[in-house]
Amino acid sequence: MNYESIDYSDIEKKYRNLERYIEQMSQGKVRSLIVNGPPGVGKTYSATTYIEKYSTQKNKSITGHMTLLSLYGELYRHKSAGQILVLDDIDSVMNTVQGLNILKAAMDTTKQRVISWESTSAMLNSLGLPTSFHFDGGVILITNTGFGSGKQKHIEHLNALKDRSYCISLGDKAQETIFKYICYVTLDKDILKEYALSETKKLEILGFLEKHMYAMHNLSIRSLVKCAELMIIDFDNWEEFAVTGLVKI
Incomplete structure (x- = not known):
C-alpha cells in the first residue's frame, strides 16, 4: 500500500477542529x-501537543486514578481563564456521583x-x-468510553457531561x-521525529503494522512507538522482536 497517497482529509478535519477548540480554550473562550x-x-498526544502550542499558562494533565479531593484541588489550582486541566481516563472519578457532580459544576x-x-x-x-470557589478555567476530558470501554453507569455519566460540553469523536474501533490514524500521525504529524528514522524506515514500520493488523494484542499509536524503539x-532483527512482543502467536 502507498501510505502517502491515502486520503487523510477526514482525519485532518477532526484534528483541525480539535486544535481550534484548544486554541480558543487557551484564550478562555471555550471552557470544556x-x-x-x-x-x-x-x-x-494531540490534545497535549495543541495545549503546548497555544497556551502560555500553567496547565496540567492527569491520567488514571485520582481521588475526589485531588480533583477538587487541581480544579482550584487551575481555576483562571485560559488555564487547562486535562483529565485522561479518570474512571475513579467518573464512576462516582460525587465526582460527576464536581465535573458537572466545572464543565457547566x-x-x-x-x-x-x-x-x-x-x-x-x-x-x-476553600470550601467553594469560582472556576473560570478549562477542562478537557479524554475518554475511551463507548468504544469497548466503560460500564453502563460510566456511559450514563459521560452523557450527562456531554450535555454541558463540546464533544469531538476521533475515529471508531475498526482496526482499519x-x-x-497511525499512518496519519506518522507521515503528517511526524510523531516518530525523536527517533530520527528515515522515511523508508517509517514506511517499513507501517508495513509491519498493516501485515499484522488483525493479530496484534493491541493496535494503537503505542504499537508504532514500540516498533520504532525496537528498530x-x-x-x-527488529521485526522478529516485534512479532514476539506485539503479535499474538
Whole structure:
C-alpha cells in the first residue's frame, strides 16, 4: 500500500477542529471539551501537543486514578481563564456521583461556575483549599468510553457531561480506522521525529503494522512507538522482536 497517497482529509478535519477548540480554550473562550474515541488514535498526544502550542499558562494533565479531593484541588489550582486541566481516563472519578457532580459544576454552561466541597472543611484547611470557589478555567476530558470501554453507569455519566460540553469523536474501533490514524500521525504529524528514522524506515514500520493488523494484542499509536524503539535497538532483527512482543502467536 502507498501510505502517502491515502486520503487523510477526514482525519485532518477532526484534528483541525480539535486544535481550534484548544486554541480558543487557551484564550478562555471555550471552557470544556470532551475528546472521545477508541484507544490508539492519538487523543492524548494531540490534545497535549495543541495545549503546548497555544497556551502560555500553567496547565496540567492527569491520567488514571485520582481521588475526589485531588480533583477538587487541581480544579482550584487551575481555576483562571485560559488555564487547562486535562483529565485522561479518570474512571475513579467518573464512576462516582460525587465526582460527576464536581465535573458537572466545572464543565457547566452557566456564566458563573462555582465548585463546592460540602463535607468537613478540616482537610481542606490543611491543604489550603476553600470550601467553594469560582472556576473560570478549562477542562478537557479524554475518554475511551463507548468504544469497548466503560460500564453502563460510566456511559450514563459521560452523557450527562456531554450535555454541558463540546464533544469531538476521533475515529471508531475498526482496526482499519485505527491503522489509518497511525499512518496519519506518522507521515503528517511526524510523531516518530525523536527517533530520527528515515522515511523508508517509517514506511517499513507501517508495513509491519498493516501485515499484522488483525493479530496484534493491541493496535494503537503505542504499537508504532514500540516498533520504532525496537528498530533503534536492532535494525536487522527488529521485526522478529516485534512479532514476539506485539503479535499474538
